[in-house]
Amino acid sequence: MTQRQILVTSALPYANGHIHLGHLVEYIQTDIWVRFQKLRGHRTLYVCADDTHGTAIMLRARKEGRSEDDVIAEMRDAHLRDFSQFGIEFDNYGSTNSDENRQLCESIWKSIVDAGLVREKNVTQLYDPVAETFLADRFVRGTCPKCQAANQPGDNCSKCGSTYSPTDLIAPVSTLSDATPELRTATHLFIELEQLHEFLNEWTQSGDHLQSEVANYLKGHFLSDRLRDWDVSRPNPYFGFNIPDSPENSWYVWFDAPIGYMASTEQWCAANGGQLADWWKNDESEIHHFIGKDITYFHTLFWPGMLKTAGYNLPEKIHVHGFLTVGGEKMSKSTGTFVMASTYLNHLPPQVLRYYYASKLGTGQDDLDLNLDEFVARVNADLVGKIVNLASRTAKFVQQGNLSEIYPDDGGLFAHAASQAERIASLYEKCNYSTAMKEIMLLADRANKYVEDCTPWILRKDPERAHELKNVCTVALNAYRQLVLYLTPVLPDLAQQTNELLNVPIQHWDDSQTPLTGTPVSKFQHLMKRIDEKQVKKMIEESKDATEENEKSVVPEFHAADKWQDSGEALTKEPMTDECTIDDFMKVDLRVARIIEAGHVEGANKLLQLTLSLGGGETRNVFAGIKAAYEPETLVGRLVVCVANLKPRKMKFGLSEGMVCASGGGGKEVFLLSPDDGSVPGQRVH
Numbered sequence: 001m002t003q004r005q006i007l008v009t010s011a012l013p014y015a016n017g018h019i020h021l022g023h024l025v026e027y028i029q030t031d032i033w034v035r036f037q038k039l040r041g042h043r044t045l046y047v048c049a050d051d052t053h054g055t056a057i058m059l060r061a062r063k064e065g066r067s068e069d070d071v072i073a074e075m076r077d078a079h080l081r082d083f084s085q086f087g088i089e090f091d092n093y094g095s096t097n098s099d100e101n102r103q104l105c106e107s108i109w110k111s112i113v114d115a116g117l118v119r120e121k122n123v124t125q126l127y128d129p130v131a132e133t134f135l136a137d138r139f140v141r142g143t144c145p146k147c148q149a150a151n152q153p154g155d156n157c158s159k160c161g162s163t164y165s166p167t168d169l170i171a172p173v174s175t176l177s178d179a180t181p182e183l184r185t186a187t188h189l190f191i192e193l194e195q196l197h198e199f200l201n202e203w204t205q206s207g208d209h210l211q212s213e214v215a216n217y218l219k220g221h222f223l224s225d226r227l228r229d230w231d232v233s234r235p236n237p238y239f240g241f242n243i244p245d246s247p248e249n250s251w252y253v254w255f256d257a258p259i260g261y262m263a264s265t266e267q268w269c270a271a272n273g274g275q276l277a278d279w280w281k282n283d284e285s286e287i288h289h290f291i292g293k294d295i296t297y298f299h300t301l302f303w304p305g306m307l308k309t310a311g312y313n314l315p316e317k318i319h320v321h322g323f324l325t326v327g328g329e330k331m332s333k334s335t336g337t338f339v340m341a342s343t344y345l346n347h348l349p350p351q352v353l354r355y356y357y358a359s360k361l362g363t364g365q366d367d368l369d370l371n372l373d374e375f376v377a378r379v380n381a382d383l384v385g386k387i388v389n390l391a392s393r394t395a396k397f398v399q400q401g402n403l404s405e406i407y408p409d410d411g412g413l414f415a416h417a418a419s420q421a422e423r424i425a426s427l428y429e430k431c432n433y434s435t436a437m438k439e440i441m442l443l444a445d446r447a448n449k450y451v452e453d454c455t456p457w458i459l460r461k462d463p464e465r466a467h468e469l470k471n472v473c474t475v476a477l478n479a480y481r482q483l484v485l486y487l488t489p490v491l492p493d494l495a496q497q498t499n500e501l502l503n504v505p506i507q508h509w510d511d512s513q514t515p516l517t518g519t520p521v522s523k524f525q526h527l528m529k530r531i532d533e534k535q536v537k538k539m540i541e542e543s544k545d546a547t548e549e550n551e552k553s554v555v556p557e558f559h560a561a562d563k564w565q566d567s568g569e570a571l572t573k574e575p576m577t578d579e580c581t582i583d584d585f586m587k588v589d590l591r592v593a594r595i596i597e598a599g600h601v602e603g604a605n606k607l608l609q610l611t612l613s614l615g616g617g618e619t620r621n622v623f624a625g626i627k628a629a630y631e632p633e634t635l636v637g638r639l640v641v642c643v644a645n646l647k648p649r650k651m652k653f654g655l656s657e658g659m660v661c662a663s664g665g666g667g668k669e670v671f672l673l674s675p676d677d678g679s680v681p682g683q684r685v686h
């Protein structure tokens with residue numbers, strides 16, 4: 001067999017969250033494939049990295065009052081801890097926030113610019129003037145323009161289901177600062193993907209780079225039309241890399257994330273010798289990406305387009321898998337089926353999840369269902385009942401002795417299983433693990449039948465038949481080792497335990513062809529325990545508790561003296577912001593003011609124009625978004641509280657020189673604050 005050179009990647013986990021059982025479908029699937037290729041003797045490199053850039057990390061760092069670097073370092077440690085517990089073994093685990101990645105982004109960008117693919121366009125988007133950042137849809141909430149439900153997300157209404165753009169919302173509010181967002185225009189950089197249409201058509205629709213369902217999806221949804229330009233920049237501040245020829249912008253996280261695969265390879269080369277080009281600019285090198293179906297679009301259109309333009313290898317194959325469901329349903333926090341990797345490890349051994357996933361993973365994009373009853377039954381029946389049982393029923397009779405010097409007659413058992421090696425290998429190669437596991441279990445059934453027919457537990461009672469007993473155990477332990485070898489990519493720990501028991505390490509797939517003879521057998525140690533449904537129940541309980549714990553922290557119980565028992569709804573809708581100091585508070589100059597004029601603003605459907613008097617002839621012109629809640633004539637003469645030192649802001653209708661304080665979610669739900677009797681305009685609120 002010729003040695004292949006294979007570079008393998010899993011999608012980069014985002015540094016804003018912990019690893020859960022859904023993520024693990026992909027990492028376990030990839031790790032099995034990598035271990036299989038290594039066992040076949042191919043030169044294989046498995047690289048991954050944390051995906052660190054983007055708005056979510058920036059906002060989290062701000063909220064927690066620490067640097068982005070601090071946040072991503074902590075998450076990286078947690079990710080690596082979870083991965084290593086599940087036996088996922090990367091050759092290099094990098095970060096998209098690395099020097100290697102920055103340099104590669106710059107050089108690939110230059111190729112794309114030089115190829116004439118980049119175009120500037122103005123994009124108008126909602127902007128948060130307080131947080132000083134443009135707002136993605138999910139950071140805007142407001143009243144649904146269709147059904148008037150309050151506090152709806154920026155892209156669709158949870159009440160009536162209508163979809164809209166965040167600019168259509170009535171009384172939109174930024175979830176970052178509660179400020180009213182304003183429309184702002186900024187220059188973005190776009191890659192004209194259409195220029196690569198012919199290449200992408202050719203690459204996606206021919207050869208074996210994609211599963212046929214993926215190729216068809218791309219053809220049906222994207223390639224049959226003009227390809228839309230891809231917006232690859234975000235205006236600063238944005239946690240990412242600044243674009244050298246457009247310093248007011250950073251690359252969008254989806255530009256630099258896949259380049260992270262290359263940067264991680266480069267780090268490996270620096271530590272182990274070799275050149276990036278050996279893996280990424282070499283006809284002999286195969287690149288395999290494993291991804292979930294939600295990110296197909298980025299990996300099958302943008303990414304090949306970038307690689308092609310910059311002169312790197314195109315992927316040999318993109319393996320796209322489905323999502324995890326639990327008991328046929330989406331993972332859910334409230335029912336406890338949203339299980340974090342670390343919670344699982346508190347209750348169950350990682351190897352059995354690797355096996356269960358393998359027994360369910362096929363070549364397509366179907367979702368993988370974790371059925372908890374089936375999980376317990378299958379793991380116990382297959383791993384304990386069929387595989388480990390072969391060793392536990394025979395190893396004790398030969399422990400601290402040797403296997404037979406000459407391999408005994410086994411009725412063709414070993415030779416039959418050896419003849420299946422290439423068939424099982426081809427199933428692994430195609431990621432058809434479920435069929436591979438079935439084939440291996442059929443072989444295990446044959447081996448168990450052999451043991452049952454030979455009854456070593458009866459042979460051992462007769463000292464005259466010691467030789468026969470040794471032969472039976474030699475056959476059974478060789479069958480066991482052969483099966484463990486086929487399962488090594490899935491169960492590396494069991495392979496290691498087997499190496500210790502039989503003292504000849506499994507090093508190559510072809511070791512399946514030759515039985516061990518005359519080698520020593522160590523003292524038998526327990527290999528694997530049955531799992532119990534109680535363990536699974538406890539895991540689900542813990543996941544549920546963790547969710548309830550989180551919810552409790554925002555919904556405290558009522559105080560004994562609280563006879564009013566006001567609903568916690570308002571507080572939940574707008575959670576408390578971070579602590580501030582008295583100095584912070586004193587920066588905001590709140591004053592009592594009298595509304596001396598109030599009127600409609602032509603062309604504005606939410607605003608009223610107010611003239612506020614602070615006394616002594618000092619006035620402020622203010623545009624307030626209170627039109628849905630107040631008639632202007634009812635306002636004249638009343639006292640309000642205003643922010644008197646707010647930086648004046650130019651609006652479409654004129655200059656706004658302050659803000660009146662009100663509570664409520666916007667629209668009709670606006671309630672102006674009034675001072676108690678005796679208060680006069682100009683008084684400061686302390």
Ligand SMILES: [Zn+2]
Binds near residue numbers: 144147157161
């Ligand atoms: Zn609605």
